[in-house]
Amino acid sequence: MSLPNQEEQVxxxxxxxxxWEENPVFVMLLGMxxxxxxxxxxxxxxxxGLATTFVLLxxxxxxxxxxxxxPKQVRIATYIVIIxxxxxxxxxxxxxxxxxxxNALGAFIQLIVVxxxxxxxxxxYASKQRLGATVINSLGMGAGFTIALLCLGTVREILGAxxxxxxxxxxxxxxxxxxxxxxxxxxxxxxxxxxxFNWYRQRRARKLLEQQGATAHxx
Amino acid sequence: MNGQGIATTSxxxxxxxxxxxxxxxxxxxVLAYQLSMPLIAENKRIAIERALFKVIPGAVSRRNFRVxxxxxxxxxxxxxxxxxxxxxxxxxGRLSGIALEAAAQGYQDVIRLLYSVDPACQCIRGIExxxxxxxxxIGDKIAKDPAFLENFSALDVRLNSAGxxxxxxxxxxxxxxxxxxxxxDAISGATISSRAVARMLNDSARQLLPQIFPHIDQLQxxxxxxx
Numbered sequence: 135m136s137l138p139n140q141e142e143q144v145x146x147x148x149x150x151x152x153x154w155e156e157n158p159v160f161v162m163l164l165g166m167x168x169x170x171x172x173x174x175x176x177x178x179x180x181x182x183g184l185a186t187t188f189v190l191l192x193x194x195x196x197x198x199x200x201x202x203x204x205p206k207q208v209r210i211a212t213y214i215v216i217i218x219x220x221x222x223x224x225x226x227x228x229x230x231x232x233x234x235x236x237n238a239l240g241a242f243i244q245l246i247v248v249x250x251x252x253x254x255x256x257x258x259y260a261s262k263q264r265l266g267a268t269v270i271n272s273l274g275m276g277a278g279f280t281i282a283l284l285c286l287g288t289v290r291e292i293l294g295a296x297x298x299x300x301x302x303x304x305x306x307x308x309x310x311x312x313x314x315x316x317x318x319x320x321x322x323x324x325x326x327x328x329x330x331f332n333w334y335r336q337r338r339a340r341k342l343l344e345q346q347g348a349t350a351h352x353x
Numbered sequence: 354m355n356g357q358g359i360a361t362t363s364x365x366x367x368x369x370x371x372x373x374x375x376x377x378x379x380x381x382x383v384l385a386y387q388l389s390m391p392l393i394a395e396n397k398r399i400a401i402e403r404a405l406f407k408v409i410p411g412a413v414s415r416r417n418f419r420v421x422x423x424x425x426x427x428x429x430x431x432x433x434x435x436x437x438x439x440x441x442x443x444x445x446g447r448l449s450g451i452a453l454e455a456a457a458q459g460y461q462d463v464i465r466l467l468y469s470v471d472p473a474c475q476c477i478r479g480i481e482x483x484x485x486x487x488x489x490x491i492g493d494k495i496a497k498d499p500a501f502l503e504n505f506s507a508l509d510v511r512l513n514s515a516g517x518x519x520x521x522x523x524x525x526x527x528x529x530x531x532x533x534x535x536x537x538d539a540i541s542g543a544t545i546s547s548r549a550v551a552r553m554l555n556d557s558a559r560q561l562l563p564q565i566f567p568h569i570d571q572l573q574x575x576x577x578x579x580x
Contacts, residue, residue: 205370215378216378
């Protein structure tokens with residue numbers, strides 16, 4: 135993981151890093167609390183992912199804009215106030231959109247305040263980078279977080295409730311695997327995804343190495 | 354922000370930044386609150402009405418009342434004492450039932466539900482779970498299991514001869530052993546959740562219905578008075 139201390143040139147990589155190389159869930163294992171708790175259905179996972187992305191984007195942007203004004207000694211206090219502001223806004227917005235969704239997400243909306251993905255981005259990236267790069271990077275991280283939550287949410291909902299986004303997938307006699315929507319199921323499914331993700335990453339790295347070896351050998 | 358910067362950062366700079374951020378934060382939060390409040394209030398009203406019209410068979414409109422020491426009074430701005438009850442009316446303005454809220458500790462957290470009482474038969478006509486955190490697939494059957502909800506097609510809540518309480522307490526019985534109209538047939542495997550429902554209905558009905566049934570005409574008249 136490279137944490138550039140000088141200002142980064144915006145490139146495709148600024149966005150893609152959050153999806154793959156530095157995926158907050160599958161690689162950095164950050165923000166596990168909401169990942170395990172609200173990924174029991176696809177719609178909850180999507181809503182949580184989008185809410186986190188919004189908070190991440192807005193708070194990082196503001197931190198980036200104010201980065202020259204924030205003294206090092208009070209930076210954590212400043213970041214927390216900024217993040218808490220946007221979490222409160224999201225909290226009201228979700229209540230205004232759907233009370234059902236708000237009840238399903240429970241305390242985990244308020245708990246976005248302490249999501250380490252967001253504070254980590256503010257500290258490690260937004261406080262050193264220009265607004266443009268920060269926006270792109272935060273969008274990538276948010277997308278990576280949302281996709282990871284959706285990966286867990288879809289699998290858990292299909293196995294544990296036999297439906298996807300609330301639509302029944304199987305015939306009447308399907309016996310849902312209830313443990314999958316309970317907390318232990320969250321750990322099982324996360325473990326499964328981590329296994330698959332890392333297996334694929336290692337295979338790719340090995341292939342790349344073999345290729346390099348082959349070209350070095352050939353020359 | 355290098356080593357030199359730390360040594361020379363003045364208190365004024367720190368105060369200035371924190372005040373600025375707090376100011377921006379306050380502005381944004383108040384703005385979000387002001388913009389979303391009417392929408393949230395509307396959502397809450399719709400949620401209550403949807404549950405209400407589902408739980409009271411045939412109801413299309415409603416009025417709120419409060420059960421106070423002075424009797425049943427329309428729930429207006431100034432009246433805040435006493436539990437809230439909802440009267441549901443059919444399309445001709447006749448009282449089709451009243452709905453009450455009840456709550457009790459379930460398996461994981463408090464279960465809150467709305468139940469409807471039909472004054473004509475003095476029986477509970479339906480329940481609708483408003484909030485619960487029961488185990489999915491086990492305890493949460495209290496909201497959807499058709500066999501369990503069948504208990505509330507006509508659950509007996511007649512008053513005793515003195516009118517001071519129920520003639521028979523609402524009790525939960527083991528799955529498949531219901532024999533009286535005031536018994537609730539438990540869900541097999543979800544005894545704690547089933548018992549919580551029985552307990553909250555019994556507590557609420559025993560306390561409130563003796564105050565409501567003698568004044569039931571009041572609910573009908575007060576509707577006729579308004580267009």
